[in-house]
Amino acid sequence: MSQFCPLCGKTKPEEALFCDDCAKKIHAEYEVEIDSPSCRKETVNQKDAGLKDIAGKKGEPEPRLVAEPELATESGLKTEKTGPKKKKRVGVPLLFILVAALLVGAFFVYNATIRKNNLDRSGWDAALKENSVEGYLAYMNAHPRGIHFDEAQEGLRKLKSEESTAWERMKESDNITELRDFLDRHENSPYTPLVKSRLDSLIWAGALQTNTPESYADYITLTENGSIGGDYIAEAMKRYDLLSRPQTTDAATLDSICATIDGFFIALSALDHNGMIRYLAPTVYRFFNSGAATRERITGELLVTAAQTEGTTLKFTPDTESVQYEVTSNNYYKVNVPLRKSYLKDGAAEEVYGYITHIELDSLFQIVGIFETKPYPEAP
Structure with missing residues (x-):
């Protein structure tokens, strides 16, 4: 190994890569420790392009350095890249709250004004269409401060007045x-x-x-x-x-019954003494409101009564088409027949309907009993 420092050319220990000054400078600037010759064989990635420039100036091979596990942040050589922090969007929740508040406010305004007015209008239209006491009262109860409250009250008074007038007219109708x-x-x-x-x-x-x-x-x-x-x-x-009593109708029997009824009431209407005797049995146990009596006595009393009430003549009209009868155990016939009476009152003819005459006939079709159900107690 060379005895000269590849960076500055000064003399260095043979086992060292750099001289002491350059080693200190590298440590200070790049925070790279160059402790022992064993570190020479380890390969590290150079952290800065400036180191290459320094080595290139001397024409020597690039040194292989052992990197620290984590570079200080002050050196600016930290390799971990971190993206820019996102700003919190605090405006979105606030906007949502404002929109919600506006919607709630709009609902209350709608409910207090537009909807209320619409309900008032529809209620009034329904009351006008019905035009009844019940309709106006319904509107007044539903809308005590309604736009048309006074009109509904006036309509109610008017209808009440009409009811009173109508009743005065109808109570005799x-x-x-x-x-x-x-x-x-x-x-x-x-x-x-x-x-x-x-x-x-x-x-x-x-x-x-x-x-x-x-x-x-x-x-x-x-x-x-x-x-x-x-x-x-x-x-x-x-x-x-x-x-409407059920019965077994025999045509011959029915004809005989009807003949007696027609004949008797014609004679009674005319106060025909002989005619009445013809259709009465020798003894009649009940003649209208009187008790048992002979037919001669009955007809005599009728003539006397008619003479005392001159000017009042009763006419009897039986409805023989509606005759109902039943046969009793002794072969008598109990007959019900509708009857109408007419008479003169103050010179005017009056008719009274609704009589039902109850007649009992013997086997010879002679009247043994006769009375009537009146339409009302005061009927003649």
Whole structure:
């Protein structure tokens, strides 16, 4: 090995690579330890291009140096590369919070103004379309501070006034359709019970006038489905039973029964003494509201009564097509027949419907008992 330092040309120990001055300089500048000759055989990568320049100036081979495990950061030779640190994006969360706050605020504004106004408008439109007490009350309850509250209140007053006027007109009316229309329009009106009662009475009067099983069945049905109150339901069921009893009809028997009924009521209407005796049995155990009596006595009393009530003549019209009868154990016939009465009152003819006459005939088809079910207690 050369005795001269390859860097400066000075004399150096034969076993050393550099002279002491150059070795110190290398250590100071590059922090490379050159301790012993054994280090000469180890290969290290040169950390800086400046070392190559120094070696090149002397024309000597590049020295092989043993590198320290970690170079100091002050020398600027640290080989580990680190990228630039990313800045934290603190603006994104803040932007999100601001957007969320704006959305919440917009929702409350919409709910307090636009949505409220829309609900108010739709509620008012529905009330106008229905135009009923219930509709206006519904709007006023839902929107106590609504834009149209005063209009709804005025509409309510107007309808109430119309209800009162309508009831004054209808309480004397016989128009069933008009009464039903009122109930449809004013279901919760304070006049509803009165209108229903009036309607019930008119329908019952119609059933009495027709006086058939079908008319009473219709009244029963209307009561059961709630269309009317059914104040006369018990009487309707009784009459239906009287006029629709199942029976075995014999044509000859039915003709004989009808002949007696027609003949007797014609004679009674005319106060024909001989005619009445013809159709009465020798003894009648019940004649309308009186007890048992002979036929002569009965007809005599009728003539006296007619003379005392001059000017009032009753006419009896039985509906023989609707006769119902049954045969008893002693071969008598119990008959139910609808009847209409008419009479003069103050010079005007009056008719009363809804009588059912109950007649019992003996085997000779003579009347042994007769009474009636009146349409109402005060009926003549």
